[in-house]
Amino acid sequence: MKHTLMAIIAIISLQAHAGAFSSMKETRAFTDKTMDLFVQEKFAKGLNAAKAYWPLPSVEIDGLTNKIKQQWPIIVQRFGRTIGKEFIRSEKIGKSFIRYYYLHKFQNHAIYWRFDFYKPQDKWMINSIVYLDNLDMLYE
Numbered sequence: 001m002k003h004t005l006m007a008i009i010a011i012i013s014l015q016a017h018a019g020a021f022s023s024m025k026e027t028r029a030f031t032d033k034t035m036d037l038f039v040q041e042k043f044a045k046g047l048n049a050a051k052a053y054w055p056l057p058s059v060e061i062d063g064l065t066n067k068i069k070q071q072w073p074i075i076v077q078r079f080g081r082t083i084g085k086e087f088i089r090s091e092k093i094g095k096s097f098i099r100y101y102y103l104h105k106f107q108n109h110a111i112y113w114r115f116d117f118y119k120p121q122d123k124w125m126i127n128s129i130v131y132l133d134n135l136d137m138l139y140e
Contacts, residue, residue: 019052020123024098027124028090031100031115034129035085038104038113043068047129054126064129075133080107088112088138095119097127101138104131112138 021027030053037046047065051058076082088101098117103110112135116127 019055020125021053021117022123024117024124027098027115027117028100031102032087034115035102035104035113039082039085041072041082043072050126050129053124054129068131075111076106079109079111079133082106098124103138109133110135 021030030049034046034049037043037049044065047061051061054061082104084105086103086105088103090101091099096119098119100115102113102115104113111131111133114128114130114132116129117124118127119125
């Protein structure tokens with residue numbers, strides 16, 4: 001019983017410390033690693049890692065994973081095989097929002113991934129992760 005109680009306390013303690021990034025540097029490192037996974041088509045692994053920092057129900061993130069898995073063969077058929085990633089830029093709204101744009105490069109075209117983070121007080125959390133194939137908004 002004592003070990004069970006200690007395990008429960010450890011899990012609660014871990015959950016209390018999980019769920020937020022301390023700095024923008026940490027958010028950028030996370031998105032770089034996540035993009036590396038996405039380029040390797042390890043979408044479930046990347047999005048599962050995001051669950052700890054994204055205040056969405058797990059089932060919604062799992063739904064995004066399933067949507068990507070369903071659409072990915074069409075993307076590969078249309079755009080060719082993956083050839084890499086490229087960080088494009090970041091944008092900020094005041095001190096509360098940061099957004100990162102990455103190209104996911106293929107032989108024939110690219111899509112972009114957009115990662116949004118929100119800092120309601122002193123820690124950053126994921127606000128959204130989106131991918132699109134229309135690159136118009138990336139042109140300056």
